[in-house]
Amino acid sequence: MEKHLHCKDFVDTISSYVDGDLSEELCVELDKHLSECDNCRIVVNTLRKTIDIYQHQAENEKAPEDVKDRLFYRLNIEQFRK
């Protein structure tokens, strides 16, 4: 990363940036930096993608039915299951 100081500042705030958790003023400043710094743009894009693929992997992931059967049996409430 060419502009070390500014890039370091960016990395410190990158998590809040991708969450949209920063003030408008700071966002404008970081957007400007991103438009000028290819490396930071790659870091932010791959960070977003990292979070996205973990979320996607977990979507619709359920406990197996036999695991649930044993859970309800252990809790002694299987007869109330609909």
Place this chain on the structure above:
Amino acid sequence: MINEESEPLNLKKVQSGDPEELTRMVQQYSDPIYRVALRMLNNQAEAEDVLQETFIKALRSLENFEGRSNLSTWLYRIAVNESLMVIRKRKPEVSIIHDDTGDEDNEGISVSQIVDWCCLPESEFLSNETRSVLNDAIQKLPENLRSVFILRDIEGLSIIETAQALELTETNVKTRLLRARMKLREELSVYFGERMSEY
């Protein structure tokens, strides 16, 4: 990711031990609790044990639940603590790994992988090999970073809810989340960077 479409639970009925309401609670939360345990432990049998222990402990202490946090947050807390206990019980050499970097600073965050792999075909991100790489990468995280990432980014809790579930300050959650995300990004960048060379 709690199923938001479910009818809200009647907490009073749950606390009074109404079996139908307890059943609804277990049905509503068994998937997310199992997912958390599986991600914490990467072992299906241990995840099942944690799932069962979480609800057994919850049912035993429901009457003392004061409602200072959401029921879901409280269940997540029990599940994470149960998972950490399982990790402690594993062979002595597999001790709990913490990220010892202070929670108040962002020192030690590494950015060495600068490869734009976002343009890979979607099929790359959905393959079984990728699933395995994702699991391996998350297991490499110290437990105190792993739990934050799982609750915030996989289960979709807010920063405040994650802080309540893990009994941390919001600042600590944000710091750990940054470290966890950046470590995972580095790991995935190594793998997907190699995949890029095949296109």
